[in-house]
Amino acid sequence: MRSAVVVGTGLIGTSVALALSARGVTVHLRDADPEAAGIAASLGAGTVEAPTAAVDLAVLAVPPALVGSVLADAQAAGIARHYTDVASVKAEPREDVVVLGCDTARYIGGHPMAGGEVSGPTAARADLFEGCTWVLTPTPDTGTETLNTALELVATCGGTPVVMAAAEHDRAVGLVSHAPHVVAALVAKRLAKAGERAVSLAGPGVRDLTRIAGGDPDLWVDILSANAGVVADILEELGSDLGDAVAALRAMAATDEAKRDAGRQCVDALLRQGRSGRRRIAGKHGIRPARYRTLGVMVGDQPGQLARLFADADRSGVNIEDIHLEHSTGRLTGVVRLSVDQRAAPALEDALHSQGWRIQ
Template sequence: MRTAVVIGTGLIGTSAALALAARGVRVHLADHDPDTARTAASLGAGTDEPPAGKVDLAIVAVPPAHVAATLADAIGRGVARAYVDVASVKGGPRRELAALGADTTAYIGTHPMAGKERSGPLAATADLFEGRPWVLTPTRETDHEVLNLALELVALCNAVPVVMDADAHDRAVALVSHTPQLVSSMVAARLEEADETAVRLCGQGIRDVTRIAASDPRMWVEILSANPGPVAEVLAGIAADLRATVDALHALESADVDERRGGAGGIEDVLRRGNAGRERVPGKHGAAPMAYETVAVLISDQPGELARIFADAGRAGVNIEDVRIEHATGQQAGLVQLMVDPSAAAALTAELRDRGWALRRP
């Protein structure tokens, strides 16, 4: 791949353009808002000048509702040898493109499983896709050269290719991406009118659950409008669990011993099923999740403190597998939780104590 055009210079389009440009591909940028394309170009993502001739690959990075029309226009103009889109739904756009009479042999639907709460070119980074799954949805009519160019795109972005059927992909992202967004927003919505005293009690748990609730509502309306059926099916299952959980909680208020016992059993059932589901979420490098041991360190809000902790861990020869920070409300301090291999926890604890760190129970 020597040349590419990116149509749609938001977060995903600009990030792909930055990654390609960094690998020596000449990237042309286009957007319905010329200022957005110019912004992406100023970041080093390519040029906002149109290509002089046919490019190797066209990457359509527009909202799902506009994917088919944008692709049909680009294919009709002969912009590229191959065409991909990066929308978060795959089945609908392909069917719409076929209905428009476009040549679909030169097209393959793709979806990089990466993103941020922030949108737009200023949020883009060349490393956004590194190590992340990038779904490809070829069909029997997909040209081999087109598939190879799509695979090259994934490789140049340092992502991991995953081949799926388009409709199976849409059902999968309904479960692992689209529904979590709605559930996160629903929980966060409870905070809007909450008493200030309650809000001040927010800890890491509520921060974890509501992190993605900061996402752009307009963008998510477009995404969910393109995949409503599968999302509704997942939510229906959650709604059934919610109803059963509400009933179980009410049973715990009962004066009847058997009802209370049944309520406790219902709560335990949903919590245990949650444990089982959480254990299936891939861990580091996509492997099965590992049970890490947590070493918790009290840290002051001062420049260089995190770097000092990591350096001290390095001196102990310990690899930090994961890290999280729990901020102390109203204080210039926090609790850094270092997740390490259980066999390394004792050595890390001893090293940090020797270097004056205040350790806490995680």
């Protein structure tokens, strides 16, 4: 791939453009908002000048509802030899593409499973897709050359390709992305109505649970509207489970011992099933997550503390598998949770103790 057009210079489009430009691909930028395209160009994502001939690939980084019309216009203008998109929903755009009579032999749907709470070109990063799953959804007649060009795009951006049917993709992202976003918003909505003292008690658990609720509402309305039926089905099932949980908790508060025991059993089963489901989420490098031991290290909120901790951990010779930083409410301290192989944990603990670190 030597040249590309990126249509849409938000977070994803600009990140794609930055990744391609960093690897020597000539990238032309288009956006309905010329200012956004100009900002992306100023960041080194490419040029706003129109190409003089058809490029190798056009990447459509537009909302799902616009994929069909933008593809039709781009193909009519002949701006590229091959076309893909990066929309987070695939079935509805596919239907639009067919209805509008687009050349589906030179088009393949795509969805990099990456993003962030902050939108716009200034939030873009060339390494945004490093190690992320990038779903490709070919049409029944997508050509081999178009598929290979899309695979080259994914490899150039550092992603890992996964080929799926469009409907299968939408059911999957409804379960692992779209429905969780609605649930996070519902929990965060309760916080919006809570008193200041209650919210001040919020710790890392509720921060983790509600993190994705900080996403751009306009963007998420577009995403959810394109996958509304799937998400509604999942939330309906979740609502049934929630009703069972409410009934079990009511039973636990009853005066009758038999009801309390039955409620405890139901809640216990729920929590165990939840833990089992959590363990199915792939860990580092996409493999089944290993069991680690986590050491909580108390760290002061002063410059250089994290650098010193990591340097001391490095000298221990123990590989850090995961890191999580928790801030203490109302205190100038925090806890850095270092996850390591269980067998290596004692060596790391001894090494950090010897350097004066307080470990939980």
